[in-house]
Amino acid sequence: MTATQLSPxxxxxxxxxxxxxxxxxxxxxxxxxxxxxxxxxxxLAAWQICASTGVVDPKFSSSPSGAFRALVDxxxxxxxxxxxxxxxxxxxxxxLISIVAAIPLGLLIGRNRVLYALTDPLISIMYSVPYVVxxxxxxxxxxxxxxxxxxxxxxxxMFPLLINVIAGARNLExxxxxxxxxFCASRLTTLRSVAFPATLPYILAGVxxxxxxxxxxxxxxxxxxxxxxxGYVVQLKTSNFQTDDAMAAIAVIAIIAVLLNxxxxxxxxxxxxxxxxx
Amino acid sequence: xxxxxxxxxxDDLRIGHWSRRSGSFxxxxxxxxxxxxxxxxxxxxxPSGCGKTTFLTALAGLTPVESGRLELNGExxxxxxxxxxxxxxxxxxxxxxxxxxxxxxxxxxQRRLDAKGKARVAELVELVGLAGKEESxxxxxxxxxxxRVNLARALATDPDLLLxxxxxxxxxxxxRELMQEELTRVWQADGAGTGKxxxxxxxxxxxxxxxxxxxxxxxxxxxxxxxxxxxDLPRPRxxxxxxxxxxxxxxxxxxxxxxxxNQPGRRTEDHDSNAALSR
Ligand SMILES: Nc1ncnc2c1ncn2[C@@H]1O[C@H](COP(=O)(O)OP(=O)(O)OP(=O)(O)O)[C@@H](O)[C@H]1O
Ligand SMILES: [Mg+2]
Numbered sequence: 001m002t003a004t005q006l007s008p009x010x011x012x013x014x015x016x017x018x019x020x021x022x023x024x025x026x027x028x029x030x031x032x033x034x035x036x037x038x039x040x041x042x043x044l045a046a047w048q049i050c051a052s053t054g055v056v057d058p059k060f061s062s063s064p065s066g067a068f069r070a071l072v073d074x075x076x077x078x079x080x081x082x083x084x085x086x087x088x089x090x091x092x093x094x095x096l097i098s099i100v101a102a103i104p105l106g107l108l109i110g111r112n113r114v115l116y117a118l119t120d121p122l123i124s125i126m127y128s129v130p131y132v133v134x135x136x137x138x139x140x141x142x143x144x145x146x147x148x149x150x151x152x153x154x155x156x157x158m159f160p161l162l163i164n165v166i167a168g169a170r171n172l173e174x175x176x177x178x179x180x181x182x183f184c185a186s187r188l189t190t191l192r193s194v195a196f197p198a199t200l201p202y203i204l205a206g207v208x209x210x211x212x213x214x215x216x217x218x219x220x221x222x223x224x225x226x227x228x229x230x231g232y233v234v235q236l237k238t239s240n241f242q243t244d245d246a247m248a249a250i251a252v253i254a255i256i257a258v259l260l261n262x263x264x265x266x267x268x269x270x271x272x273x274x275x276x277x278x
Numbered sequence: 279x280x281x282x283x284x285x286x287x288x289d290d291l292r293i294g295h296w297s298r299r300s301g302s303f304x305x306x307x308x309x310x311x312x313x314x315x316x317x318x319x320x321x322x323x324x325p326s327g328c329g330k331t332t333f334l335t336a337l338a339g340l341t342p343v344e345s346g347r348l349e350l351n352g353e354x355x356x357x358x359x360x361x362x363x364x365x366x367x368x369x370x371x372x373x374x375x376x377x378x379x380x381x382x383x384x385x386x387x388q389r390r391l392d393a394k395g396k397a398r399v400a401e402l403v404e405l406v407g408l409a410g411k412e413e414s415x416x417x418x419x420x421x422x423x424x425x426r427v428n429l430a431r432a433l434a435t436d437p438d439l440l441l442x443x444x445x446x447x448x449x450x451x452x453x454r455e456l457m458q459e460e461l462t463r464v465w466q467a468d469g470a471g472t473g474k475x476x477x478x479x480x481x482x483x484x485x486x487x488x489x490x491x492x493x494x495x496x497x498x499x500x501x502x503x504x505x506x507x508x509x510d511l512p513r514p515r516x517x518x519x520x521x522x523x524x525x526x527x528x529x530x531x532x533x534x535x536x537x538x539x540n541q542p543g544r545r546t547e548d549h550d551s552n553a554a555l556s557r
Contacts (some may be wrong), residue, residue, distance in 0.1 A: 037463050062363060078448075170325050172368075175366055175369075175370040176370065176372060178335075178340060178364075178366070178370070179366070179370050179372075179383070180387070181339075181358050182338050182339075182340065182363060182364045183357050183358075183360075183364070183383060183384035183387045183435065184358050184359065184362065184387060184388055185387035185388075185389065186387070193383075193386070193387070194372070197372070197374040197375075198372075198374070200374070205465055253412075272374075273415075274373045274374045274415050274417060275373060275374070276417075
């Protein structure tokens, strides 16, 4: 909130004060992104200067201009599409499976005291342990094909989502449940029409965490398995000393991460507008 | 005794809460006995924490009866049923549903949301004065509007018995007066001229007298019956009724009963011993 400054007897000042919140919002809208871009530009410029003046060896460190050229090349030659598609489809499948499984499962566990007591320690452990330690074991079990990578993505994404859904289902408003009971709603109706929408903000927060972890899971799996995807490209190009190409692949991964984050944020805004307190 | 006037029978009723943590039992209503007739509007007043909400939730079927009779149309109440609905004390609208969708909830839950149900909801939106707000969300409503939605939601299922738990207590004085008049209007308009049977819990004595045919005064908790006061004011009642000498007389009488409950020294009966019974 902006405090409106009132100086005695000055109508003009007051009028200017009344528009101040609007101006502040416009500043937030344009100035903050502009500052963000500036920050990135400064770092890139410093990197470019270091590479051009030979402070660092661009063969090892790549350079913004080299990486950018490699990025454009990968698009014009079409080399980027196959690994990009591979990574994206793995992440998409993994997220889909996680969401379809975690939401009903989380609602069920959150609404059932015995199930919760049974599963809570297990899920907490699975959530807390760095999931990449399971990677060798998962490769051992599932091989290095696309299926195995989906398994790893699900493994990474499932638990933050599950934990959020359970927390949401356990935090249902008592009065909402009473309304449901008074109007004789069935258990299924209560789950679908009360528990699910009430949990939606938690679900989407969980999805946001899960998407981040899913991407990490996919990339780490590709680095590890060396079979396909953007992670594999990064690994391959780096070991071939093609650091520009490796940096270009990293840039693509960064873009995916940012877009996914924004996509989920957009969904949150569209689907849970009713829970905002502004 | 099978008197047709006895729509709701409360006989030596005891209700309480089991504490999950300590496993003990706390009595909230002790030995309540009274009847409610068909189409009657009954108000319950009593000190805070005496067990009014508990009694109402028992009527709704949310709180189990410990002992005694609690019969609606000759049948013991054992759980929620479509023939009763409750207007809650706190805000209980679903924030993710629009005004219309909130009002429809009961009908939808009971699989009765057909064309007739939709028409009834549209009618109620008009009746409670929410026309134009159909697609608003609860966070966009004022307190008065929210309670109108709450009321319309309870009326939508066309209950045999309407239960209201201090529905206007959170509103400012003017809005409250307005809502009281509106409730009498809706109540008279909705039941095809007869009015539904309603049980209305409130702290506000003039509100009780204005709305009710009879006012039931509860004692300090655990609640037992202090007195049942007939309100012999003519209907339909307008805002002017509140300035009539008879209204004042009845209000003063009930107020003195409630006040005597608030001051331990002036109580006629003693119920100190059974605040908490362990089993
Ligand atoms: N869920 C519960 N578990 C245990 N005890 C409860 C529960 N709800 C209410 N009580 C207790 O039962 C008694 C009656 O409470 P109740 O809510 O019925 O009072 P009330 O008359 O509605 O009060 P108010 O006028 O303040 O709304 C109180 O002593 C209260 O502490
Ligand atoms: Mg109460």
